[in-house]
Amino acid sequence: MDQIFEKYSLKKPENLIPILQEIQEKKGYLTDEIIEKVSVHLGIPTNRIYGVATFYDQFRFRRKGQYHIQVCRGTSCYLCSSSSYLKEIEKLLKVQAGSVTKDKKFSLETVNCMGGCSQSPVIRINSTYYHHLSVADLSRIIRTLREKSE
Amino acid sequence: MPTQDLTDIRTFLTEKVIKNYSGIFDKPTTDRLAVIRHEKVSRPVIYIGTGTCGVISGALSTLERVQKYVSENNLKADIIEVGCNGFCSAEPLLDVQLPGKTRLCFRNVTEDRAEDVLNSVFHHTLQNDLTLGQYKQPGLEEWPNVPMLEQIPWFNLQTRHILKNAGIISPVSIEEYIAGGGYKSLYKTVLNYPADKICEIIEQSELKGRAGGGFPTGRKWKIALDTAGDQKYMICNADESDPGAFMDRAIIESDPHRIIEGLSIAAYAIGASQAIIFVRSDYENSLNILETAIRQAKEYGLLGEDIFGSGFNLSISVRQGAGAFVCGEETALISSLEGQRGLPRSKPPYPAEKGIWGHPTVINNVETLANIPGILENGPAWFKAMGTKSSKGTKLFSLAGKAVNTGFIEVPMGITFSSIINNIAGGVKDGKALKAVQLGGPSGVCIPPADLDTPLDFEALSGIGAKLGSGGLIILDEKTCMVNLAKYFIDFLQNESCGKCIPCREGTKKMLDILEGITRRPKEETTHETLERFKGVVQLESLANVICDTSLCGLGQNAPNPVLSSLKWFREEFEEHIFDRRCAAGVCHDLRTFYIDVEHCNGCNICQKKCPENAIVGSPKMPHFIIESKCTGCGICFDVCKFSAIYFK
Numbered sequence: 001m002d003q004i005f006e007k008y009s010l011k012k013p014e015n016l017i018p019i020l021q022e023i024q025e026k027k028g029y030l031t032d033e034i035i036e037k038v039s040v041h042l043g044i045p046t047n048r049i050y051g052v053a054t055f056y057d058q059f060r061f062r063r064k065g066q067y068h069i070q071v072c073r074g075t076s077c078y079l080c081s082s083s084s085y086l087k088e089i090e091k092l093l094k095v096q097a098g099s100v101t102k103d104k105k106f107s108l109e110t111v112n113c114m115g116g117c118s119q120s121p122v123i124r125i126n127s128t129y130y131h132h133l134s135v136a137d138l139s140r141i142i143r144t145l146r147e148k149s150e
Numbered sequence: 151m152p153t154q155d156l157t158d159i160r161t162f163l164t165e166k167v168i169k170n171y172s173g174i175f176d177k178p179t180t181d182r183l184a185v186i187r188h189e190k191v192s193r194p195v196i197y198i199g200t201g202t203c204g205v206i207s208g209a210l211s212t213l214e215r216v217q218k219y220v221s222e223n224n225l226k227a228d229i230i231e232v233g234c235n236g237f238c239s240a241e242p243l244l245d246v247q248l249p250g251k252t253r254l255c256f257r258n259v260t261e262d263r264a265e266d267v268l269n270s271v272f273h274h275t276l277q278n279d280l281t282l283g284q285y286k287q288p289g290l291e292e293w294p295n296v297p298m299l300e301q302i303p304w305f306n307l308q309t310r311h312i313l314k315n316a317g318i319i320s321p322v323s324i325e326e327y328i329a330g331g332g333y334k335s336l337y338k339t340v341l342n343y344p345a346d347k348i349c350e351i352i353e354q355s356e357l358k359g360r361a362g363g364g365f366p367t368g369r370k371w372k373i374a375l376d377t378a379g380d381q382k383y384m385i386c387n388a389d390e391s392d393p394g395a396f397m398d399r400a401i402i403e404s405d406p407h408r409i410i411e412g413l414s415i416a417a418y419a420i421g422a423s424q425a426i427i428f429v430r431s432d433y434e435n436s437l438n439i440l441e442t443a444i445r446q447a448k449e450y451g452l453l454g455e456d457i458f459g460s461g462f463n464l465s466i467s468v469r470q471g472a473g474a475f476v477c478g479e480e481t482a483l484i485s486s487l488e489g490q491r492g493l494p495r496s497k498p499p500y501p502a503e504k505g506i507w508g509h510p511t512v513i514n515n516v517e518t519l520a521n522i523p524g525i526l527e528n529g530p531a532w533f534k535a536m537g538t539k540s541s542k543g544t545k546l547f548s549l550a551g552k553a554v555n556t557g558f559i560e561v562p563m564g565i566t567f568s569s570i571i572n573n574i575a576g577g578v579k580d581g582k583a584l585k586a587v588q589l590g591g592p593s594g595v596c597i598p599p600a601d602l603d604t605p606l607d608f609e610a611l612s613g614i615g616a617k618l619g620s621g622g623l624i625i626l627d628e629k630t631c632m633v634n635l636a637k638y639f640i641d642f643l644q645n646e647s648c649g650k651c652i653p654c655r656e657g658t659k660k661m662l663d664i665l666e667g668i669t670r671r672p673k674e675e676t677t678h679e680t681l682e683r684f685k686g687v688v689q690l691e692s693l694a695n696v697i698c699d700t701s702l703c704g705l706g707q708n709a710p711n712p713v714l715s716s717l718k719w720f721r722e723e724f725e726e727h728i729f730d731r732r733c734a735a736g737v738c739h740d741l742r743t744f745y746i747d748v749e750h751c752n753g754c755n756i757c758q759k760k761c762p763e764n765a766i767v768g769s770p771k772m773p774h775f776i777i778e779s780k781c782t783g784c785g786i787c788f789d790v791c792k793f794s795a796i797y798f799k
Contacts, residue, residue, distance in 0.1 A: 011491040017472055021431070055491040055648075056472035058431050074393030075588065076550035078638055087598060104195050112475070112642070113393035117550035117622075118238030118557050119206040129206040 001026075001034070005041050016042060018066050029060045057112070065100045065107030067145050069093075070124040074113030082121035086110065089123075092142050105149050106142070113138060152624025159186060159325050164450065167328060168458075171337040175587035186329035187319070188247065189287060191244040194227040196220070196268070197245035197253075199317055201234040201403040202398075202435050203557070211261035216244070219268050221666055233624035235317025238557035240282060243317065246271045249487050253285040254294050255299055285318075299493050304555055305575055309544050310538065312520045313560045313777075316404035321439050324446035327407040335526035339415045340455035340460040341582040345375055346557070347516030352522070355530035356542045361387065361478070361515035362590065362619045364608050370512055374420040377510040384425040385415040385487070385506070385513045389471035391430060391478055392591030393642070395622030397546040398516040400558045402436040405520075406443035412519030414453065414464055415526060420512050423463045428483060475592075475646035479703045480505075480513045480563040482648065493650045494703035517546050517621070540609040551580045551588070551624035561606065568602040571625060584629040586719070590619020592639045593708035595715035596632065615718065617708075631737035633727050636667040639712035647705065654706030657697035661713060664690050668724070670741035671783060672731045687728050691717060732799065742783045742798040748773040750795035757796065 004022045008015040016038070023034055030053060039046045054061040070087045071077075086108075090096060095108050100107040116122040119131040130141065163186075175183070184190050196216055200209045201763070209437070213231070220227050235243060240257035244267060247253040256267050257280055270277050274638050278535050283299035284292060299305055310316075339348055346505060353368025386409060389546040390398040402409060409427070417425045423639050429437055455463045469487060471667065473799040476482045477492040484506045486492040505511025521543060525533045534542050547548040548558045549569070554576035561570060567587055571577065578584050583750075584594040595616045597604075611618055626635070644658040664686035665678070675683070694710030694717075701707045717724060726732055733741040746757075751773040758766040759776055765781040768774030773795075788796045 003301065014487060016489040017486065018469065021470055021472065047791060052489070052491055054473050058473040075592070075622070075638075076394050078393075079551050079626065079635075111432065112391065112473075112646075113396075114203055115390070115396040115399040115430075116206045117394050117396050117548060117624075118203055119241070120550060122206055129202075131206050 001037065011041075011043050013044060014044065016044060016049065016052060017056075020049075022058060024059060029063050031061070042109070062100065063104070063107075065147055066105045067107075067125055069106060069108045070111045070114070071097070071108070072112075072114045072116065072120070072122045072124075073110045075116055076117035077113075077120040077122055080120045082123075083123055085123060085133070085138065088138055089142070092139055105146065156325075160450075163325060163328050168333070168337070168450070168452075171334050172341070177252060183329040188230075188323055188326070191228075191247050191249050193249060194225065194272075195247045196227055196229045197232045197247075198229065199234045199241055199243040199419065200226070200605065201317075202399060202433070203234050203238040204241045205435070207241040208260050209236075212242045212244065212264050214258055214260045216268065217262040219265055221681055225272075229799075230320050231322075232317050232319065233321050234400055234557070235404075236308075236313060236400070236557045236559055237282070237555065238559075239555050239790075240304075243282070248272075250291055251744050252287045252290045254293060254296065255282040255284070256280045257282040262458035265468075274660065298750060303576060304557075304559075307561060307565065307569060307573055308559050309562045310560050311524050311544055312408070312517065313404070313558075314399065315408070316400065321402075321404055322442050322446075324407055324443065324450060326505040327405070328450075329570055331527070332407055332412055332523075333450075335523040336411050336414050336418075336452065337420055339514070339526055340458050340462045345419050345421055346372070347767060348526075349375055351530050352419070352525060355533040356526045357518065357521055357525065357533065358541065358608065358622070359514065360517035360545065362617065364618065366409070367514060370502055370514075371419045373500070374422075374510045374512045376471070378501050379510045381424065381509050382420055382422040383506050383509055383511040384413060384420060384422040385483070386413050386425070386427040386519055387432075387478065387483060387513050387515045388427055388436070389477050389483065390427045390433075390516075391471070391473075391475045392620050392622050393593060394548070394550055394552075394588070394624050395620050396548045397558045397621055399430075399436055400431050400548070401516055401520050401546075402433070403673065404437055406439050407447065408520050408523055409440075409516055410443055410447055410453070410466065414457070414465065415522050416512065416514060416519060417464050418462055420484055420510070422512075422535040423465070425464060425466045426487065427466060427468045428471055428487065429468060429476075431473060437468065437470065449781075474648070475642075476648045476703070476705050479705060482703065483513060484511065491648070493648050494705075496702060515620070521529045538605060538607045538610075541607045545606060545618070545621060547621045547623045549575050549623050549625070552582065553577070553625040554579050563607055564605045566603050567597065567623075568599075570606075570623070571602065575625060578625060578627045580627075582629065583626050584625065585630050586625060586626045586632070588624040588635070589621050589622070590617055592642045593705065593711050594619045594622070595711050596626065596719065597637070597715075598719045599652060603717075610710065616714065617711075629735050629737070631733050631735040632723045633669060633733070634735075634737045635663065636712045636716045637662065640665060640709070643709045647709070651700075652700040653697045653700040654709060656704070657701075657706075658709050660686075660693060661690065661697070661710065664693075665713070668727045669733070669738040669740060673779075674740075683728075736798055739783055739785060742785065743778065744776050744781055744783065744785070744788060744796055744798045746773065746775050747795045747797060748775075750793050752793060752795075756790050756792070760786050760790050762786065774787060 035049050097108050097110050123130045198213050242259050244256045244259040283302050285294045349372040357367045358364045388398050474492045477486045479494045480501050481495040482492040501511045544560050546560050549556050588596050626722050640662045644662050647654045649655045667683040694714050697710050753771040765777045
């Protein structure tokens with residue numbers, strides 16, 4: 001984190017979002033301590049930082065699972081029944097979108113659009129994309145990942 | 151570019167090309183440029199589309215397989231990663247060019263097909279089912295019985311100027327871009343014209359902003375140029391947050407230098423020495439490509455200080471958007487860049503007068519800027535010759551949804567939507583009927599088939615109550631429920647409403663409540679709720695109009711569009727939901743009532759076992775039936791029935 005602070009050494013408010021982005025990129029999520037440190041570094045009150053961090057979809061305050069599943073619900077994916085995928089994954093993992101499984105292996109979230117509308121419906125697990133999956137494919141992929149993590 | 155020495159090429163380009171851009175090149179120079187552009191190859195070159203659309207379709211596995219093929223067969227061949235030529239549903243796209251022969255393009259080359267395709271090229275036994283076409287390259291031997299790429303339906307109605315290089319050159323090779331005449335317009339701009347002349351040229355070309363507003367770009371620049379300020383800013387808005395649109399991503403991933411060149415010219419025209427590209431954080435690939443492209447441009451002296459020795463300085467930085475739809479609005483984007491919540495401000499003052507940190511700021515979107523180098527190169531008259539009376543040039547669209555072919559296209563203004571859908575998109579998937587075309591993202595409109603002969607033109611579209619928007623074109627088939635779709639859009643906009651002004655914050659919530667009311671299961675409704683539902687329905691239209699009239703920014707002003715346009719063109723579908731409590735498309739789950747067709751049911755028992763409500767009764771081997779009062783309409787029985795014996799009304 002010190003490296004990031006060094007990179008954005010100027011106490012300019014416009015550095016707030018890039019700092020938070022880089023910290024999240026490294027750590028995976030933001031915590032209260034991080035917000036306090038950023039607040040001291042930039043001289044911005046914590047309440048303002050919370051205001052910014054909770055406004056944008058990108059920032060998260062909860063740890064991601066080992067496998068982070070993103071289901072696209074852009075218009076095109078929605079029309080190509082991405083919601084049924086989401087339901088199926090929720091059923092398989094026994095969690096709701098926006099949360100993490102108890103064993104911390106999987107986290108599930110919906111995203112507005114991944115820009116893969118021509119391939120819809122699209123799902124991303126960590127950095128791998130999947131498209132046009134069947135229900136059987138989905139459960140097979142999740143089973144394989146689960147076995148791999150054990 | 152593994153075959154040729156990069157330093158050698160760089161010296162050649164800097165000494166012979168960039169410094170001599172105003173003159174005419176001699177024969178050896180033009181020949182060498184053709185080699186850098188890969189128009190003439192001395193050994194086979196294999197190109198793989200690894201844009202996001204390609205990666206989703208498995209292009210990285212194909213790439214690995216191709217690398218293995220080349221090393222296993224000891225082939226002396228180059229492998230080049232390119233962006234996408236626009237035909238995304240044909241991804242992974244693989245092109246092969248053999249020495250002396252024209253470049254071939256293959257479609258859907260997944261990992262398992264890569265070897266067969268390469269064998270077929272190297273053994274000259276082409277498979278027709280995967281061959282998309284060949285490029286037109288005069289002077290090279292054509293492949294027999296292979297159609298020209300520009301003649302296949304996907305390409306033949308397109309006019310590709312912005313997409314000239316898309317899918318053809320490597321996005322991370324500035325050399326290929328320069329060899330194709332890249333940065334020549336910037337050279338011309340900074341050395342030959344004063345800033346106000348550039349604004350004038352763009353104004354003469356009648357280029358209008360492509361982000362949806364349609365404000366004349368040249369005039370916007372002129373305002374910023376005429377506003378006094380010691381520092382001015384030029385911003386490229388690449389925060390493409392319309393779900394369903396991906397043209398900006400596609401241009402960045404396929405031809406990033408075109409945007410950098412356009413942005414540099416724009417910065418020169420307004421007198422800015424600082425430019426920012428604001429990119430969506432979800433577009434990781436675009437971010438990386440842009441960073442590389444900027445670095446390369448700096449290395450060539452095309453960015454930085456004293457560009458082309460003209461005294462013009464420019465530094466471009468890339469900033470990641472943090473994910474908020476409202477930041478597509480100019481003033482909200484500025485707030486976000488300043489490190490605040492992305493809240494819009496009231497206009498005037500316009501950003502061109504008082505923008506980021508109070509300095510004059512111009513914000514243009516990716517497509518607008520991608521048009522600039524072409525206009526400077528060929529002149530405003532060339533640009534004006536394309537299109538209609540009120541809309542000039544070409545327009546990019548992303549085609550998605552239930553079309554046979556999907557991807558991004560560039561068409562001249564004035565083309566009709568029906569020809570885009572029938573010819574380029576190849577009609578509706580699975581032989582279904584077309585219900586409507588959704589244009590312009592969540593706050594856009596749904597146009598019914600009867601109005602699709604409207605030409606693509608700012609004026610003609612506003613004549614039918616539609617807006618061009620950013621260029622997302624989503625094809626809806628007969629199985630789409632317009633009420634449900636309107637609900638989806640309002641839900642999205644309600645989520646993305648920044649909360650600053652009341653009409654948008656509360657109004658969209660109220661509209662969502664009303665739409666949820668009319669799609670809710672009637673049996674779960676209490677008397678009070680029924681009354682509320684009717685009251686809501688009566689007020690839906692007037693509420694929508696109030697939100698349009700009183701919201702602060704474009705998001706709120708356009709938020710009711712999906713509801714208003716659906717009410718205008720698909721009113722009977724709303725009435726069916728409200729009065730008959732029925733959804734003909736069967737999408738609104740809560741409104742479905744299931745029945746068993748005794749003719750087809752053989753009593754296999756599966757539905758009975760699966761029903762979570764125990765609403766299905768019947769003895770084995772005898773037709774079953776559903777107890778209507780117990781059924782919750784979940785549709786599990788419908789999904790599990792193998793004999794199509796269950797239907798809904």
